[in-house]
Amino acid sequence: MRIVKPESLHLQTYAILKEEILEGAYRPGERVVEAKIANQLGISRGPVREAFRMLIQDGLLIYNDGFVRVYHPAVQDVIDLFQCRESLEALAINLAIEHITDEDKQKLQNNLELTYEAYEQKQTMELSKLDQAFHDIIIQVSKNKQLMELLENIRTKIHYMRITMIKGEFYPSFVKEHEKLVGFLLDGKVEEATNSMKVHIQKGLRGVLMYIGKVQSR
Template sequence: MRIIKPESLHLQAYAILKGEILEGEYRPGERIVEAKIANKLGISRGPVREAIRMLIQDGLLTYNDGYVRVYQPTLEDVVDIFQCRESLEALAVSLAIEQITDNEKKQLANNLELTYHAYQQKKSIELSKLDQEFHDIIIQASRNKQLIELLDVIRTKIHYMRITMVQGEFYPSFVSEHEKLIQFLVDGKETKATTLMKTHIQKGLEGVLMHIGNVQSR
């Protein structure tokens, strides 16, 4: 992919590079060379430098010992991120119960239908996108701007970890949990919704840790 428009070059470079990182085109720990990226995109190094700075802010790139590298999460990073996500998304679903619109409820129902279909066909990349969309709808429905901004960074790292560390795998009951979450939202059952959201995210963490453990034991 190359830059095709003259305006906002750094934003275009940022979007392209971020997409490539989240799709697993770069290995964790791989060095990112500014000149090579600029040449690949067909632009000067200035916009690429700004895009890299933005990705460092996102946590997808790191700067150490004079080199920029793709983020390589540790086990401690994984646990820390999921702990933050658990608390923040429990708050999000609690707020969403009061704020969610009929249109957002329809979006969740449509997402669930597509998720069941993708799960039956074992389409892991599509499942990952649908799972993120499901949580995004609930987060946006909270109407809390600060919460939305905090979770934006966290969800990006979660998606990256899933792609690079567990190849998009999902535990068997996650789809049915999405269905229950929607029902609790619609019925206004705040305690059940927040409890289930916490359990849902804890299971996600357990799945990641189990997969990492299996890989390391091979």
């Protein structure tokens, strides 16, 4: 962790803590102490307090029993988030068909190629990033700012759940599903693209719940 003085301290602190939480540096439910983090970063407690406030707003930290703790998702939280994600990303790909450019199409093709490479080499963390990037491209192409904002919070929490609850595991067919989605998107097939996105998200949820069930039964 390192602070660059000329830049806004609370934004730097927020970025550092958010990255650490999303990378699994803190355990779910672990208490985070304002004074300790301020000391580690060599700054006053004010910027840390503001960074905590932002992370609570993101849902990555929670205020519980007088203490600030790292978000500890329950199984129902996973279900709720995926249900929201299903509807919103189905809308995103629908809108993306209207607005996609040649540059966007190339971005999606490049993502698919890199995803296949990462999958063949079993690069779990890289797969996670590429999967996120794939969905981000479609969301950005939708050109709907409100939709982007709604999905940002969901996206962050799902990424965190993937790291903390399922350790970055993926179901094998997701790569081919991405390819199928791109095909429908490029061909302008609205109904097929929308339905395929819903099925894709539903399958992702089933995979997460299956993995959680295996871990809990050990």
